[in-house]
Amino acid sequence: MASKNKEPLIHISRKKSLTWYQEWGIRIGGILIALVICAIITSMTTGLNPFEVYGTMFEGAFGSDRKIWILLKEIATLLCVSVALAPAFRMKFWNLGGEGQVLIGALATSAVMLYLGNELPNAMLIPLMLLAALVSGAIWAGIPAFFKARWNTNETLFTLMMNYVATQLVAYYVIVWEVPKGSGKVGIINQDTMAGWLPMIGNNKYMLNVLVVALVTAFMYIYLRYSKHGYEISVVGESVNTARYVGIKVDRVIIRTMLLSGAICGLAGWLLVAGTDHTITTTLAGGRGFLGVMVAWLAKFNPAGMVLSSFLLGFLERGAGEISAMYSLNHSFGDILTGIILFFIIGSEFFINYKVKFRKSEKALKAEEAKIAARDAARKEAEENAADEEPAESPEGGNDEDAPPDEPEAEGRTEESKDAADAPEEEAEK
Numbered sequence: 061m062a063s064k065n066k067e068p069l070i071h072i073s074r075k076k077s078l079t080w081y082q083e084w085g086i087r088i089g090g091i092l093i094a095l096v097i098c099a100i101i102t103s104m105t106t107g108l109n110p111f112e113v114y115g116t117m118f119e120g121a122f123g124s125d126r127k128i129w130i131l132l133k134e135i136a137t138l139l140c141v142s143v144a145l146a147p148a149f150r151m152k153f154w155n156l157g158g159e160g161q162v163l164i165g166a167l168a169t170s171a172v173m174l175y176l177g178n179e180l181p182n183a184m185l186i187p188l189m190l191l192a193a194l195v196s197g198a199i200w201a202g203i204p205a206f207f208k209a210r211w212n213t214n215e216t217l218f219t220l221m222m223n224y225v226a227t228q229l230v231a232y233y234v235i236v237w238e239v240p241k242g243s244g245k246v247g248i249i250n251q252d253t254m255a256g257w258l259p260m261i262g263n264n265k266y267m268l269n270v271l272v273v274a275l276v277t278a279f280m281y282i283y284l285r286y287s288k289h290g291y292e293i294s295v296v297g298e299s300v301n302t303a304r305y306v307g308i309k310v311d312r313v314i315i316r317t318m319l320l321s322g323a324i325c326g327l328a329g330w331l332l333v334a335g336t337d338h339t340i341t342t343t344l345a346g347g348r349g350f351l352g353v354m355v356a357w358l359a360k361f362n363p364a365g366m367v368l369s370s371f372l373l374g375f376l377e378r379g380a381g382e383i384s385a386m387y388s389l390n391h392s393f394g395d396i397l398t399g400i401i402l403f404f405i406i407g408s409e410f411f412i413n414y415k416v417k418f419r420k421s422e423k424a425l426k427a428e429e430a431k432i433a434a435r436d437a438a439r440k441e442a443e444e445n446a447a448d449e450e451p452a453e454s455p456e457g458g459n460d461e462d463a464p465p466d467e468p469e470a471e472g473r474t475e476e477s478k479d480a481a482d483a484p485e486e487e488a489e490k
Contacts, residue, residue: 149361160223205315280324
């Protein structure tokens with residue numbers, strides 16, 4: 061017996077475009093639901109007041125001037141990596157090598173600091189460090205771009221594998237440069253002379269980092285939105301064949317865009333070594349190369365939106381650390397809360413773009429069919445009543461086609477009138 065084909069239980073279809081306030085309403089609703097769920101989990105697992113826990117998160121991010129500047133430093137570093145990845149992802153070149161490109165930029169910066177720190181003044185040393193970081197990051201990103209443009213290799217796997225190579229290179233040079241020998245770490249580079257350290261602005265060592273990243277973000281926004289190169293990136297991302305048809309050299313665009321992306325990742329490594337950490341380790345990037353993918357995706361690869369998404373992730377990270385320290389909890393608990401909030405934020409993007417319909421029950425389907433049949437019958441009856449009420453009137457001023465049928469009738473009437481007139485004359489003659 062042939063089985064009946066049933067409609068799927070869940071049907072997903074794309075929504076029409078929503079207004080900006082509808083989109084943000086869905087996002088805010090997702091965040092509120094996430095906070096409620098986090099509050100329930102917090103109460104059930106720790107017995108703590110969830111409102112106090114949320115207050116602790118704000119305290120960890122904004123509790124003092126020092127905490128605010130640390131938050132701004134974390135946001136700036138994450139934003140720099142996210143902005144670097146934006147042009148590649150807008151071109152649909154899936155650059156997962158941000159982590160390695162940051163490490164290579166940091167490694168080049170450290171090498172210049174160590175070997176030339178006592179040879180050059182800061183006025184020459186710092187620009188040379190910056191140049192080394194930019195070039196090394198660009199080269200590291202340019203390798204997979206060249207193979208993609210030349211032989212159409214898989215950029216996702218290529219850039220991902222380059223991360224491991226960069227990590228092992230850093231691990232090797234950490235052993236070469238370790239201080240003291242056998243410690244397995246480099247320590248603070250040029251701690252006595254501070255050669256190669258970025259200068260402080262207003263007695264704040266993070267101010268320059270924030271300003272540099274702000275300039276880079278503004279540059280990338282203008283570059284992607286208003287420049288010819290940004291237009292070519294968008295066209296290549298939409299359709300490679302269309303780009304070739306209109307005369308865009310796709311291979312050149314791929315290589316050029318990845319060189320820019322890698323250079324800005326190298327800039328992030330320069331900021332980490334010269335501006336904040338003043339050392340080199342295999343964990344210096346801290347997963348920002350992968351976290352930057354989420355930041356860029358949440359902002360739909362718009363550098364202006366990345367400021368907000370970077371702030372959100374930076375705030376959650378600082379707040380999670382403060383929860384763990386304040387209540388003597390495992391750091392994983394704060395990560396759980398952060399993960400739940402991020403899950404709902406990402407889920408809200410799904411409901412912005414798609415709508416979900418469930419299969420109706422047989423009873424509901426029969427009721428809907430009956431309703432449709434009744435509506436059709438009512439419409440048909442209304443049409444019939446309207447047709448009956450129309451008067452059967454002949455059109456005024458008949459056309460030529462109506463004239464011939466009327467002529468015989470008129471002729472018949474004329475002959476009858478003639479016969480009636482001749483009848484008295486015939487009787488008189490008789």
